[in-house]
Amino acid sequence: MTTTANSPARTDLEFKRIDASKPAGDQIFGSIKHAILNMDLQPGCIVSEAEIAAKFGASRTPVREAFMRLREAGLVVTYPSRGNFVSRLNKEKILEARYxxxxxxxxxxxxxxxxxxxxxxxxxxxxxxxxxxxxxAIGDAVVFGNLDDVFHLELAEATGFPRAAQVLEKEKMVLDRLRVLSLRDKNHLGFLKDEHARIFEAICAQDLSEAVRFGELHFSSILKVLSDLEIRHSDYFDD
Incomplete structure (x- = not known):
């Protein structure tokens, strides 16, 4: 991939070839979405439909379908005569999703x-x-990130309201790239694990006041992470 001046090239990025037994557009969308949310394709990176089609061994039609869905998800923006770019992080949208x-x-x-x-x-x-x-303990940010997702979705599903988990899954996508950046700090993994444990223990004890207190502390930490990352990775954010 070629990029804007602020993003390193990722010509080494590889994707699985299309499984002919499944819809090609879904596979391409899922793979590109995963690469963006995991910061393999960084904010500001230009993504070429022709190059994506070649990497997947697909025609342009399912690639265009995938890019349309990526634009709808806010992960890709298209500028006339310039091309498709991975969207930059937007502080206002992050704060809204956090809220x-x-x-x-x-x-x-x-x-x-x-x-x-x-x-x-x-x-x-x-x-x-x-x-x-x-x-x-071993600093595995990828595994920890997946477990973090499962922890919060499990709490949502435990309420007995199926849509609670569905809505949570949708809103957390805006925060996923921010989280990937934060999990690069190995000390942060232990900190998050301890916060999760305190929430869990308070829920098990049916201690409403403590559960609320630990929950509020956990989510307020997102604001501090945002401030720190906005300074350290200013090139990933909108001007």
């Missing part, structure tokens, strides 16, 4: 701390926290 996510997650925490945690959810969360501890 919406916090409102939903705190509602989940309050419901579970008041009404109790289903035993199956309890066991899955306990296993998840142990895996988080293991990942943090």
């Amino acid at each position: 919406l996510r916090e409102a939903l997650e705190m509602a989940n925490i309050r419901r579970l701390a008041s009404g109790g945690l289903p035993s199956a959810s309890h066991d899955r969360l306990l296993e998840n926290l142990q895996a988080q501890e293991d990942a943090a």
